[in-house]
Amino acid sequence: MSPRILINGAKGRMGQALASAAPELGLAISVAVDVGDDLAAGLAKADVAIDFSAHSATRTLLEAAVAQKKPVVLGTTGHGAEEKKQLLALAAKVPCVWAGNFSVGVNLLFALTRRASAVLGSDYDAEVVEMHHRFKKDAPSGTAARLLEIILEERKLTAQALRHGREGITGARTPSEVGMHALRGGDVVGDHTVMFAALGERLELTHKASDRGIFARGALRAAQWVVGQPPGVYDMQDVLGLK
Ligand code: NAD
Numbered sequence: 001m002s003p004r005i006l007i008n009g010a011k012g013r014m015g016q017a018l019a020s021a022a023p024e025l026g027l028a029i030s031v032a033v034d035v036g037d038d039l040a041a042g043l044a045k046a047d048v049a050i051d052f053s054a055h056s057a058t059r060t061l062l063e064a065a066v067a068q069k070k071p072v073v074l075g076t077t078g079h080g081a082e083e084k085k086q087l088l089a090l091a092a093k094v095p096c097v098w099a100g101n102f103s104v105g106v107n108l109l110f111a112l113t114r115r116a117s118a119v120l121g122s123d124y125d126a127e128v129v130e131m132h133h134r135f136k137k138d139a140p141s142g143t144a145a146r147l148l149e150i151i152l153e154e155r156k157l158t159a160q161a162l163r164h165g166r167e168g169i170t171g172a173r174t175p176s177e178v179g180m181h182a183l184r185g186g187d188v189v190g191d192h193t194v195m196f197a198a199l200g201e202r203l204e205l206t207h208k209a210s211d212r213g214i215f216a217r218g219a220l221r222a223a224q225w226v227v228g229q230p231p232g233v234y235d236m237q238d239v240l241g242l243k
Pocket residue numbers: 008009010011012013014015033034035036052053054055056057074075076077078099100101102103142215
């Protein structure tokens with residue numbers, strides 16, 4: 001039987017994309033929650049919650065999910081490192097899929113970035129460039145943050161290696177730095193490029209999203225998958241069987 005789905009952030013761009021994608025997958029949205037609505041009462045009528053709202057709303061959602069032992073799918077981005085650490089501890093108490101990007105193509109990009117980082121090594125300068133629509137509130141995107149994490153993990157570097165934009169007399173680039181550049185404008189749904197540049201050649205891995213439906217369909221697939229899983233934090237690689 002299809003799970004009863006609650007959307008938190010229902011009036012937003014992603015909330016609307018979820019509502020349009022659900023019927024394509026034979027699903028229905030049972031409860032739509034946005035600012036000012038009673039989340040706990042809504043959750044009591046749902047089997048799973050999907051959250052695409054604001055980073056400041058994640059704690060309240062997780063507390064309600066833990067209290068009612070309901071699985072959640074978290075798509076909201078923009079959490080600080082410390083904030084995320086605390087939220088992960090809470091999220092682990094229920095079945096939770098947490099992904100900075102729900103598209104299948106981007107999840108393959110994560111796997112390709114890991115492979116390229118491992119094969120090419122520190123002789124190839126790694127830089128990440130992302131572009132999103134003018135309304136996006138956080139930077140870099142959750143997807144870019146995950147790409148950076150993967151590169152840092154493979155190169156055994158810490159977040160201190162990151163260079164967010166460059167300006168002024170920066171000096172020559174060092175092999176241990178990883179550059180990050182966030183562009184904003186227009187209605188761009190989400191572009192991500194990971195660049196590996198050496199003397200004489202450059203490899204670029206690019207993903208371009210042109211329709212929010214890809215995130216919505218992935219999140220709905222995650223919602224179906226997470227119902228019935230044991231408590232713990234999962235990602236799209238688990239849902240897609242890419243691990
Ligand atoms: P949006 O601004 O269009 O919509 C957000 C909605 O959440 C609004 O309707 C707002 O009123 C509502 N909201 C804010 N605070 C709330 C609260 N406390 N309780 C309930 N509702 C609340 O934003 P969007 O483009 O739909 O994106 C939402 C989030 O999802 C962002 O963090 C964005 O980066 C992220 N996102 C993630 C993915 C992914 O694949 N993980 C894809 C797209 C967007």
